[in-house]
Amino acid sequence: DTSLPKAVKIKLDEKDPAVVKLRKPDNEEHGTRVRVFGRVHRERKQKDVIFVTLRDGYGFMQCILTGQLAKSYNAITLTRETSMEIVGEMYALPPGAHAPDNRELHADYFNVPRGWKAPGGEDAITNMVQAKGDPQTLLDRRHLTLRGEVASAVMFVRDAVEFAFHQVYRETRCRKVSPPALVQTQVEGGATLFKFDYYGEQAYLTQSSQLYLETCLPSMGDVYCIEKSFRAEKSLTRRHLSEYTHVEAELDFITFDDLLTHLEQVMCRVLEITMADPIIAKYIKDLNPEFQMPSRPFKRMKYAEAIDWLREHDIPNEEGQPHTFGDDIAEAAERRMTDIINRPIFLTHFPVEIKAFYMQKDKEDPRVTESVDCLMPGVGEIVGGSMRMDDYDELMAAYQREGIDPAPYYWYTDQRKYGSSPHGGYGLGLERFLAWLCKQHTVRDCCLYPRYMGRCTP
Ligand code: 4AD
Structure with missing residues (x-):
C-alpha cells in the first residue's frame, strides 16, 4: 500500500524510541512503520491470527499477522526457519501478555520471496535437530x-x-x-x-x-x-x-x-x-x-x-x-x-x-x-x-x-x-x-x- 508511510529497516533488537515508537492498539497517533527481516524461530497458528517469533541474530520479535495476511497461502503454510520480510507498526503488549521486549509488530505486509521457505514435514528443522538425537548426527x-x-x-x-x-x-x-x-x-x-x-x-x-x-x-x-x-x-x-x-x-x-x-x-x-x-x-x-x-x-x-x-x-x-x-x-x-x-x-x-x-x-x-x-x-x-x-x-x-x-x-x-x-x-x-x-x-x-x-x- 503506497499510501502508508515508508517503513524504516531495523534489526530486531532496535530500541531507539525515535525509530521504534510503541503505541497502544487504541492510540490514534501512529507509530513509525518498521521493516524487519529474519527467520521464523517459532510460529503459532490460530483461527484468524498467526503469531510469528522472528529471529535475526540480534534479537527476537513477536510479529502478528491478521486479517487477509493470516489467510494467505504463505501464512497458512508457514514453517520454522523460513526467511521473511515483515512490515508494520510496533505496539506495546497488552497487560498479561508475554513477548520479547514486551512488544509486538502488527504486520500490514509480509513477503516470503521464492526460495526463502524452509521445508516442513519429514525435513522440518525440528526433525533435524531433535534434542534427544544421537550426538554424532547432531x-x-x-x-x-x-x-x-x-x-x-x-x-x-x-x-x-x-x-x-x-x-x-x-x-x-x-x-x-x-x-x-x-x-x-x-x-x-x-x-x-x-x-x-x-x-x-x-x-x-x-x-x-x-x-x-x-x-x-x-x-x-x-x-x-x-x-x-x-x-x-x-x-x-x-x-x-x-x-x-x-x-x-x-x-x-x-x-x-x-x-x-x-x-x-x-x-x-x-x-x-x-x-x-x-x-x-x-x-x-x-x-x-x-x-x-x-x-x-x-x-x-x-x-x-x-x-x-x-x-x-x-x-x-x-x-x-x-x-x-x-x-x-x-x-x-x-x-x-x-x-x-x-x-x-x-x-x-x-x-x-x-x-x-x-x-x-x-x-x-x-x-x-x-x-x-x-x-x-x-x-x-x-x-x-x-x-x-x-x-x-x-x-x-x-x-x-x-x-x-x-x-x-x-x-x-x-x-x-x-x-x-x-x-x-x-x-x-x-x-x-x-x-x-x-x-x-x-x-x-x-x-x-x-x-x-x-x-x-x-
Ligand atoms: O598445556 P599446554 O600444552 O601448553 C602449551 O601449549 C604451552 N606451550 C602454552 C604456552 O605456555 N604458551 O596447552 C595449554 C592449554 C591447555 O591448558 C588447554 O587449555 C589447551 O591449551 N589445550 C587444549 N584444548 C583443547 N583441546 C586440546 N587437545 C588441547 N590441548 C591443550
Whole structure:
C-alpha cells in the first residue's frame, strides 16, 4: 500500500524510541512503520491470527499477522526457519501478555520471496535437530543445531570472551602478534604432531605459538596471540580437540610469582568485562545458573602437595595404584580433585620429567619446574604455563635430554645468545574456559565446528 508511510529497516533488537515508537492498539497517533527481516524461530497458528517469533541474530520479535495476511497461502503454510520480510507498526503488549521486549509488530505486509521457505514435514528443522538425537548426527547437522538457542548462546558468549581478552591485553600493554601455523619445530612433544608434506619437506601444524612469542619479547615487550593450535590427540575425551583456539601470552623480565599474579588478573578481568554486558551476563546465567565470580587469590597448590592430597583421598593413578611423586596426574584424577576442592587452583612446580623441555627449573628444588596449570571445577586444566629456561647451556642440555635435534631450533636458542632474560608465559584453551564458564559438558559444544579424532566435517 503506497499510501502508508515508508517503513524504516531495523534489526530486531532496535530500541531507539525515535525509530521504534510503541503505541497502544487504541492510540490514534501512529507509530513509525518498521521493516524487519529474519527467520521464523517459532510460529503459532490460530483461527484468524498467526503469531510469528522472528529471529535475526540480534534479537527476537513477536510479529502478528491478521486479517487477509493470516489467510494467505504463505501464512497458512508457514514453517520454522523460513526467511521473511515483515512490515508494520510496533505496539506495546497488552497487560498479561508475554513477548520479547514486551512488544509486538502488527504486520500490514509480509513477503516470503521464492526460495526463502524452509521445508516442513519429514525435513522440518525440528526433525533435524531433535534434542534427544544421537550426538554424532547432531554434529553432522551442526550447521542447523547452531540455530538453536543454547548453541547460539554459547557462541555469543564466546564472541564476548574473545573480545574481552583483546581488551584486557590492551589494558595490560601486551602487543598482539600473529605467529605462523605451519612450522617445523615441536613444542609440546612429538606424540600429538600433525605432520604434512611442505613442498617436499616435513612440516607440522603448530601445537602452540609460544616459541615464536618468545622471539618477539626483545623488540615488542610483552606479547600475546589468539590463534589456532593443533593436536593430533588420539583419544576421545570431552576436553580434547584436534584444532582449538589458544590464547597465549609471553611476559619479559618477570618472576614466577609475577606470572601467576598476571594470569589471575587476566582471567578475572576478562570475566568482569564479559559479565558487564547485561545481555551476555544473562546468557551465562541461563547456561550456568550457579556461576559465581572466582574469588582472588586463586588457591595455590604445589604438585607435591597434590600428590599427598590424592593419596589422602584414595584417588588412584591410571594403574590403579596410589599416586607417587613423578606421576602424571591423569585427567580423571585431576578433575575429581578440582571438583572436590571446587574453586580455581593454580597447581605449580611439576617434576622436570613430565613437563616440556623449555621449562625453567626451580632454583630451590631442581627436581621441579616453575610451571603452572590452572584447574577449574567441572573441566580441570584450562591453562598451562611456565617460566622459560633462559640459560643457553641448560637449554642445549634439555634438547639432548628430550632427544630433540637442536638444529631446527636455532632461532629459538638464539634468544639465549643475544640478550637473554627471565621470562615466562602461558596458554589458555578458549574452548575449555568456555566449557567452564557456560557449564558445557564438552569443549565440542564451545566451538563452531569441532574437530577431533574421526571428525573433520562439516
Ligand atoms: O598445556 P599446554 O600444552 O601448553 C602449551 O601449549 C604451552 N606451550 C602454552 C604456552 O605456555 N604458551 O596447552 C595449554 C592449554 C591447555 O591448558 C588447554 O587449555 C589447551 O591449551 N589445550 C587444549 N584444548 C583443547 N583441546 C586440546 N587437545 C588441547 N590441548 C591443550
